[in-house]
Amino acid sequence: MIETIRAAxxxxxxxxxxxxxxxxxxxxxxxxxxxxxxxIAAGGLGQQVRQDIDRPIIGVALEEGQAAKLIEARTSLAKNIGNGALPEFLLLPDADPLDPNIKDWLDSADKPLTAIMSGTLEKPVLTGSSRDVKRWTGKIALLSETALSGSNPISVKNDIVVATSSSKKRTQLATAQGGQIILILLTMILAGMVLSNLVEEKTNKIIEILAAAIPMDAIFLGKLFAMLGMALVGITVWSSLGFIGVSVISAGMPDLPAPAIGWPIFCVLMVLYFSMAYLLLGSLFLGIGAMATTVREVQTLSMPVTMGQLLVFFLAAFTVTKLGEPMEWFAVIFPFSSPFAMIARAAQMDNIWQHGAALIWQAMFTLIIIRFSVMLFRRNVMKSGNSGRKKSLLARMRG
Known part of the structure; x- marks a missing residue:
């Protein structure tokens, strides 16, 4: 093992x-x-997820008769201005409309609440984060006036709270989605270079010369980590230029939604999960390079892998709002979608231990793929000879 690591x-x-x-x-x-x-164009693919994230639900803590009038007013207005322009209401029958600590219901209701409307229809109070209160004050005033048959203009009192679980959830989901998009773009841009490098050295017979002196496992490991190092250098340069550009244009870094585990750990996990996604896809490309002898065969075999990588990304992106559900657990366990699903968990869950287990599992699967790729290379290249190169692609895959 030590000799293999040294050779690698x-x-x-x-x-x-x-x-x-x-x-x-x-x-x-x-x-x-x-x-x-x-x-930038692919950002539109997350439209459905953004709709799930930004679906407003406002808790209603009013007397029973006034709550009924508010619901009727909403139904009436929805026919004219559209259902999507108005918030959904969740009645809170156990809440006291005049309770000064009504904000406690933001985190204890059955569903995540955007804000809470309390007081009376004549003098409504809207409690929530600054962003949500500013967004819905006008609509609450309109609904109150409609419920009271428009007798007098309504002034909504704002009760701003620092943060709610609902607002945190929306911002964390945005961070999770952004992390997934960055990972898939970087992986697909950079991983294909492993395949081209291996095929080039096979064509020049360099790989066979190396294989005569160094174990194949060491060659494949060395190539993978060399390309990973090159990718990290490129990412460092791009990130530095990006930060400088944003700082110059915006006169300082903008406030980004903070992940659940904090930015320092999240950035470290971004690097680790990119590395694992790169190694997983790169090791698979090494297996393809072991089977292919021409550029046409490389294109034929790599295209399904690339499309499959997009499918596993879509799987992870689809489950970003479904933490703990069976589909999300499948995305976490399946090795190729695991880095994308786990970076979404890092943005929404603050426990660290699960990331250690996920990284170990991904590393083990990477070694399994490398081992399988080495077996294919030994069968198709090291023992092929002149007659072996005339075999069909299917025959080489079967050894």
């Missing part, structure tokens, strides 16, 4: 140095300018 380090240092100091690496750093446009 030699290969990784060789490949990393050759890539970083090559002329093409500068143009590689310019690459994200093009997929950036695609990433």
């Amino acid at each position: 380090f030699v290969i990784a240092r060789r490949d990393f140095t050759a890539i970083i100091f090559s002329k093409s690496f500068f143009f590689f750093l310019l690459g994200p300018l093009f997929p950036l446009i695609i990433g």
Whole structure:
């Protein structure tokens, strides 16, 4: 094992140095300018998730008769201005309309509440975060006036609270979704370079020369970590330029929704989960490179893997609002979707231990794929000879 690690380090240092100091690496750093446009367009794919995140529910703590009038007013207005323009109401029959601690119901109601309407229809009080109160004050006044048959203009008293569980949930879901999009874009941009590097060295017979002196496991590990190191260098450069650009344009960094575990740990987990997603997809590409001998075969075999990677991303993105449900657990356990599902958990859940277990599981599966790729390479390249290269693709896959 020690010899394998040493040999892998030699290969990784060789490949990393050759890539970083090559002329093409500068143009590689310019690459994200093009997929950036695609990433902005792909933001529309999260529309359904954003609708789930921003569905407003306002608790109603009014006397029974006034609550009924408010519901009737909402039904009447919905016919004219649309149901989506008005908040949903959740009656709180056990809440005291004049309770000065009515804000406690924001976190103890059956459903996450955006705000709470209390007091009376003549003098309503809207309790919630600053963002939610400003957003819904006008609609609450309109509904109150409609419930009272528009006798007098209604003035809504605002009761601002620092934060609620509902507002935190919405911002954390936005952070989770953003983390997933960043991971999938970086993984798909960078992982394919592992495949092209291996196929190039197979064509030049370099890989067979290395295999004669170094265990194949060490070669594959070294190549994976060399490409990962190159990817991290590129990400560091892009992130630095991005931070500088945002700071200059916005005169300072904007306030971003904070994840549940805090920004420092979340950023560390972003790097770790990107590394695992990269290694998982890269090890799979190594297996493809072991089976393919021509560029056409590389394209034929890599396309299903790329499409499959998009499917597992869509799976993780679909379950971002379904923590604890069976579908979300499947996304967490399935190795290829696990990094994306776990970064969403990091944004919404503050326990750390689950990330250690997930990273160990992903690393174990990466080693399994590498081992399988080595077996394919030994069968299809090291023992093929001239006759072996004439075999069909299906025959090489079967060994």
